[in-house]
C-alpha cells in the first residue's frame with residue numbers, strides 16, 4: 094500500500110500514526126503540494142478532491158478522507174481493537190470520527206488558518222477570526238474534557254477515535270492553544286504523544 098501524504102497535514106498525521114501503530118507495510122509518499130502535485134491529472138485519478146491523504150492499495154484500490162483511511166487500515170488488523178466490530182463499540186468510534194470531521198476539524202482549522210497557514214503564506218493574521226476560532230476550539234476541548242473524566246481514552250480503550258482527534262492538536266503550540274484549563278485533555282494528549290507510533294509521525298518542527 095502507498096499513503097500519499099504531507100508531513101504537515103494533520104489529516105495525514107493520523108494516518109501515519111495508525112500505520113505505525115498497526116505495523117502495516119505502507120510506503121509513505123510525500124506529495125509536493127507547493128508544486129501543485131495534488132492537482133495533477135495523475136493524482137486526481139487517485140483522489141478527485143485533489144487532497145492528501147490518499148491511500149492506494151497494491152491492486153490499485155483507492156480510498157480518501159482520512160477517517161475512512163483509518164477504518165480501512167484498522168480492518169486489516171481487527172484484533173487490534175482500534176475499530177471494534179460490535180455494534181455499540183463501532184458506533185461510538187464512528188460517532189467520534191464524524192465529530193472530528195464535522196466539528197473539531199473546522200474549529201481547529203479556523204485557528205490553524207490564522208496562525209500556521211497565515212505565517213506559512215506570509216499573510217496577516219486576522220485577530221477577530223482567530224478569536225472566534227479559538228472560542229470554538231475551547232468549546233470542543235470542554236466536551237473532550239468532560240468525556241475524558243475518569244477515562245484514559247475517548248471510548249474507554251484505545252481506538253481510532255483517539256488518533257483521529259488528537260491529530261487536531263499536534264500543532265497546538267504554534268496555534269496558541271493552551272491545554273492548562275483542560276487537565277484531562279492535557280493528560281490524554283501526553284498519553285497519546287508518548288506512544289511510539291504517534292512520536293514517529295510528528296513532523297520535524
Ligand SMILES: N[C@@H](CCC(=O)N[C@@H](CS)C(=O)NCC(=O)O)C(=O)O
Pocket residue numbers: 101102103104105131143144145146157158159160194
Ligand atoms: N477531510 C479531509 C481533509 C483533507 C485536507 O483538507 N487535506 C489538505 C491538507 S491538510 C489538502 O490536501 N489540501 C489541499 C487542497 O485542499 O487543495 C480528510 O480528512 O482527509
